[in-house]
Amino acid sequence: MHLGRRLIVQGxxxxxxxxxxxxxxxxxxxxxxxxxxxxxxxTAALWHHQFLGxxxxxxxxILLILLVVELLYTVQVSFREHGLLAEPFLVVALIAVxxxxxxxxxxxxxxxxxxESAFHHAVTELGLLAFMxxxxxxxxxxxxxxxxxxxxxPPAHVAQx
Numbered sequence: 311m312h313l314g315r316r317l318i319v320q321g322x323x324x325x326x327x328x329x330x331x332x333x334x335x336x337x338x339x340x341x342x343x344x345x346x347x348x349x350x351x352x353t354a355a356l357w358h359h360q361f362l363g364x365x366x367x368x369x370x371x372i373l374l375i376l377l378v379v380e381l382l383y384t385v386q387v388s389f390r391e392h393g394l395l396a397e398p399f400l401v402v403a404l405i406a407v408x409x410x411x412x413x414x415x416x417x418x419x420x421x422x423x424x425x426e427s428a429f430h431h432a433v434t435e436l437g438l439l440a441f442m443x444x445x446x447x448x449x450x451x452x453x454x455x456x457x458x459x460x461x462x463x464p465p466a467h468v469a470q471x
Contacts, residue, residue, distance in 0.1 A: 323392070326392070330388060331389070333385045334382060334385050334386065334389070337378055341375055341379055344371065347371065348371040348375060351371065352364075355368070366413070366416040373409040373412065374409065376405050377402060380398065384398035384399060384402060396453060397457075400446050400450050403442075407442045407446065408443065411436065411439045411443070414432060414435060414436055417432075418432060
C-alpha cells in the first residue's frame with residue numbers, strides 16, 4: 311500500500327479508537343448514574359414501604375441499565391474487532407423491545423380507562439412488539455448457529471486428504 315494511504319488509514323483507525331473510547335466512557339458514566347438512581351429509588355421505596363408500587367418503575371430502570379451496559383459491550387466488541395457485529399445490536403434491540411412491552415403492559419389499565427381507541431392502539435403495539443421479539447430471537451439464534459458452523463469448518467485453503 312502506498313505510504314500516504316497507509317498513513318491516512320492509520321490516522322482514521324486512531325480516530326475510530328478515540329471515538330470508541332469516548333463512547334465507552336460516556337456509556338460507563340450513564341450506566342453508573344442510572345444504577346445510582348435505581349439504587350436510590352429502590353432504597354426509598356423500601357424505606358417508605360412502597361416497593362410493590364414501585365416494582366414496575368424499578369424493573370424499567372433495571373432494563374434501561376441493561377440496555378446501556380449492552381451498548382457498552384457493543385462498543386467494546388466494535389473497538390476490539392475494528393468492525394460491527396450484528397449480534398450485540400440485536401441483543402440491545404431485544405432488551406429495548408422487552409422493556410417497552412413491560413412498560414406498556416404495566417400501563418394497560420390506565421390505557422383501558424382512556425378509551426377504546428387508546429386501548430386498541432396499545433394492544434396493536436403489544437402485538438407488533440411480540441412479533442419483534444420473535445424476529446429478534448430468531449435472528450440471534452440463526453447468527454449463533456452460523457457462527458458455530460463457521461468455527462467448526464476447516465479453512466478453505468487447508469487441503470483435505
